[in-house]
Amino acid sequence: xxxxxxxxxxxxxxxxxxxxxxxxxxxxxxxxxxxxxxxxxxxxxxxxxxxxxxxxxxxxxxxxxxxxxxxxxxxxxxxxxxxxxxxxxxxxxxxxxxxxxxxxxxxxxxxxxxxxxxxxxxxxxxxxxxxxxxxxxxxxxxxxxxxxxxxxxxxxxxxxxxxxxxxxxxxxxxxxxxxxxxxxxxxxxxxxxxxxxxxxxxxxxxxxxxxxxxxxxxxxxxxxxxxxxxxxxxxxxxxxxxxxxxxxxxxxxxxxxxxxxxxxxxxxxxxxxxxxxxxxxxxxxxxxxxxxxxxxxxxxxxxxxxxxxxxxxxxxxxxxxxxxxxxxxxxxxxxxxxxxxxxxxxxxxxxxxxxxxxxxxxxxxxxxxxxxxxxxxxxxxxxxxxxxxxxxxxxxxxxxxxxxxxxxxxxxxxxxxx
Numbered sequence: 426x427x428x429x430x431x432x433x434x435x436x437x438x439x440x441x442x443x444x445x446x447x448x449x450x451x452x453x454x455x456x457x458x459x460x461x462x463x464x465x466x467x468x469x470x471x472x473x474x475x476x477x478x479x480x481x482x483x484x485x486x487x488x489x490x491x492x493x494x495x496x497x498x499x500x501x502x503x504x505x506x507x508x509x510x511x512x513x514x515x516x517x518x519x520x521x522x523x524x525x526x527x528x529x530x531x532x533x534x535x536x537x538x539x540x541x542x543x544x545x546x547x548x549x550x551x552x553x554x555x556x557x558x559x560x561x562x563x564x565x566x567x568x569x570x571x572x573x574x575x576x577x578x579x580x581x582x583x584x585x586x587x588x589x590x591x592x593x594x595x596x597x598x599x600x601x602x603x604x605x606x607x608x609x610x611x612x613x614x615x616x617x618x619x620x621x622x623x624x625x626x627x628x629x630x631x632x633x634x635x636x637x638x639x640x641x642x643x644x645x646x647x648x649x650x651x652x653x654x655x656x657x658x659x660x661x662x663x664x665x666x667x668x669x670x671x672x673x674x675x676x677x678x679x680x681x682x683x684x685x686x687x688x689x690x691x692x693x694x695x696x697x698x699x700x701x702x703x704x705x706x707x708x709x710x711x712x713x714x715x716x717x718x719x720x721x722x723x724x725x726x727x728x729x730x731x732x733x734x735x736x737x738x739x740x741x742x743x744x745x746x747x748x749x750x751x752x753x754x755x756x757x758x759x760x761x762x763x764x765x766x767x768x769x770x771x772x773x774x775x776x777x778x779x780x781x782x783x784x785x786x787x788x789x790x791x792x793x794x795x796x797x798x799x800x801x802x803x804x805x806x807x808x809x810x811x812x813x814x815x816x817x818x819x820x821x822x823x824x825x826x827x828x829x830x831x832x833x834x835x836x837x838x839x840x841x842x843x
Contacts (some may be wrong), residue, residue: 429527437774445822471516476524478507480598481689484541484576485556485596486569487734488682489514490558490723491622491710493535495686499703500531500693507532511711515540516547521776538572544580553580553594553603554689555589556611556682559618560765561731569595572656573623577602588688590623591649592635598623598644609688610635610652610661612683614740615733617768640696653677660687664696669699673708677739712836719839720810724750726835727826730759732768738826739773748778748820750809751793752827752835753785759829763788771796780809783831806835 458650485492490512502663507529510523514535522534536544538558546551555576559568576599580587589600590611595618600606612635613619619637622629627641638645650663655677659667661684672679690700709715716725725743731736742749755761763785771793779800781789786802793800803809806825813820827835 426821432825465644471520471523471544471547472549474520474527474838475532475550478523479693480534480542480548480550481552481554481692482534482536482544482550483556484536484538486559486561487737488678488733489535491679491713492682494535494602494707495530495682495691495704496554497533497690498707498817499686499690499695499700500533502695502699503531503693505529505531506533506745509535512690516544517546519544519819525830532581539743541762542575545579545583545585549583550585551589552689552692553583553585554589554685555588555600556685557593557613557615557733558595558599559615559733561760562766563643564604569618570623573599573610576600588685588692590685591647592637594619594629594637594644594646597621597647601647606647607651607692608647608649609681609684611684612653612655612677614677615736616730616809651688653680654735655680660684660697660701662691664688666697668698669702671705673705674710676737678737678740697749704828712832720807720814722810722814722820723822724810725822725824726832727824728829728832729826730828732765736771742804742824743779745776748780748809748813748823749774749801750780750782750806750823750825750827751789752781752791752825752831753829754783754834755785755788756830759831766792771798774798778813782806782809806838 446697465827481496483489483496493508494510497506497510500506505528507526508517509522512535514522514537519534523532538600558573560569573595578835580599584604586605587600587603588607588609590596591608592610592613603765616631620629622639622642622828624644625639625642627639629637629639631637652661654661658670660670661667661802670680670683672683686704687700688699691697712726713728716723727738729738766788773797779793779798780803781800790802825835
C-alpha cells in the first residue's frame with residue numbers, strides 16, 4: 426500500500442490518539458470521535474486511507490453488522506482485515522477502522538444506508554453488498570424508495586461489483602444499476618414495503634415466492650446463482666454444490682446473511698466450503714444472540730430495531746413456555762418516532778408470558794393491548810427475573826428483544842457481552 430501524505434498521516438495519528446483517550450476514560454470505543462478529529466485535519470482522509478485496498482461495503486436496513494462480521498471473519502483466512510464490525514457505520518467510523526489497520530489490504534466496512542453513495546465515491550470499493558431495504562427511523566432517514574434510487578444512481582457511476590439479494594425488489598432494482606452483479610437468493614420475510622414496482626410504480630406480482638415481477642413494465646427478479654435453502658440448512662453455490670451450514674447463529678435471516686457472506690468471500694478467492702467452516706465459529710455479533718446467566722436464569726439477547734427486525738426475532742424465539750421481555754426506547758439512535766410499533770404483528774406472543782420495559786414501554790403496552798397480548802410492566806431485567814423465579818422456581822431461560830439503545834443499556838448492565 427502507498428504511503429499516506431504527511432497531512433493524512435498526522436490526521437490518522439491524531440484520530441487514533443483521540444480514540445484511545447476515549448476508551449481510556451470510559452467514554453466509548455472511540456470509533457466516532459477518532460474519525461471526527463481526523464476529518465478536521467484532513468477532510469479527504471477516507472479516500473486516502475482506502476487507496477490501494479480491496480474493500481467491500483455492506484449496507485442494508487437489517488443484518489449489516491452481522492454480515493460485516495461474517496465476511497470479515499471469513500476473509501481473515503487470507504490475512505489481516507480492516508473492519509468496523511462493531512457498528513460505527515458512518516464515515517467517521519470508517520476512517521477509524523482503516524486507520525487502525527493500515528497494513529490490511531482487504532477491508533469490510535458496514536455502511537449506513539443513507540451514507541452509501543458518499544462512501545462509495547470516496548472508497549471506490551471492489552464490492553458493494555446489499556441485502557434488504559425496509560422502513561426504519563423515518564424521522565431521520567429518507568423514504569426507502571428514495572434510498573434505493575440514490576443507491577442505483579451511485580452504483581451506475583461506479584465500476585464496483587455488486588453482490589445483492591435478488592429476492593428484495595428494491596435492493597435488486599438498485600443493484601441492477603451496477604455494471605457487474607452477483608445475485609443471491611437471500612429471502613425476504615418482511616414484504617410490506619415492496620409491493621410496488623420501483624421502476625414504474627405498478628403492483629408487483631409475488632404469488633410464487635421468491636419470484637417477483639411487474640406485469641406493467643417487465644421488471645423482474647434477476648436469476649440468483651447463490652442461495653440459502655432454509656428448510657435443508659444448506660448453502661447453494663453457482664456450481665450447484667449444497668454445503669451444510671450448521672451455523673451457531675440462529676434463524677433463517679442468518680442463513681441468508683451467510684449466503685451473502687459466502688458469495689462475497691468467493692469474490693476474494695475463498696472457497697465456499699472453507700468460508701462456511703469459518704462462519705460456524707461465530708456465536709454472537711456485538712452482543713446479538715448472546716446468552717447471559719443472571720439469578721440462575723439464562724437471558725438470550727435479541728436486537729430488533731424496526732418491523733422487519735421484530736419479525737425475524739419472533740421467528741427465533743424459544744417455545745411459548747419461555748417468557749419474553751420486550752424493551753423499547755426512542756432516543757436519537759433509535760429514531761424518536763415509535764409509530765412503527767403499529768406495523769408489527771404481535772399476535773404471535775398471545776400464548777407467552779410477556780413483560781414490557783424501556784422508556785417507551787407505554788407505547789409498546791398500548792400496541793400489545795390492541796393485539797390482545799397480555800403483558801406486565803417492569804423497570805429492570807432483574808426485577809422480571811426475581812418475579813419469575815418466585816413463581817416458577819424451575820425457570821431456566823428467558824428471551825429478551827430490545828431496540829438499539831435499550832439493547833445497549835442492557836448489554837452495559839451485563840458487562841457489554843460480546
